[in-house]
Amino acid sequence: MPYLLRAARLEMIILLGGLMIVVASKVFAGGIGLAGLLTVSKRPGQSPNEPAEFSPARAQMLMATLLAAMYYLLQVINNPSAASLPDAPSTLVGVLGGSHAIYLGGKVQSAWDLLTASQNKHSKE
Numbered sequence: 001m002p003y004l005l006r007a008a009r010l011e012m013i014i015l016l017g018g019l020m021i022v023v024a025s026k027v028f029a030g031g032i033g034l035a036g037l038l039t040v041s042k043r044p045g046q047s048p049n050e051p052a053e054f055s056p057a058r059a060q061m062l063m064a065t066l067l068a069a070m071y072y073l074l075q076v077i078n079n080p081s082a083a084s085l086p087d088a089p090s091t092l093v094g095v096l097g098g099s100h101a102i103y104l105g106g107k108v109q110s111a112w113d114l115l116t117a118s119q120n121k122h123s124k125e
Contacts, residue, residue, distance in 0.1 A: 038062070040110075057106040064099035068092050 026032045038059050039052035075086045 055106075057103045061099050061103040064095055068096050 023032070027034065036052060038055055040055045040058075041052065071092060072086075072088060079086050
């Protein structure tokens with residue numbers, strides 16, 4: 001049985017490592033575009049010549065997600081157990097939840113702004 005666990009762990013490492021190499025090579029070769037990763041898409045009626053705006057909500061969500069993933073990965077590496085993965089600390093879950101709530105709050109705010117602008121436009125006509 002220990003050989004089966006070792007083989008499964010090795011297979012998982014090879015599979016995930018290969019996937020990581022493929023994705024990284026596609027990113028560096030330009031097959032996966034990251035141009036608009038931290039920008040807000042243009043709104044209806046906005047000039048196509050205007051540059052896209054930087055999104056602080058996307059930046060903080062990306063950073064919080066990457067830091068949480070690295071922290072959890074370090075927990076897995078430092079506490080290897082064949083029985084189960086380590087529990088995610090409640091503070092980590094709270095930070096991720098708060099980060100995503102901030103991002104979604106910005107999305108709700110922009111949708112609300114578009115809705116009220118559309119209603120104001122129709123009421124003036």
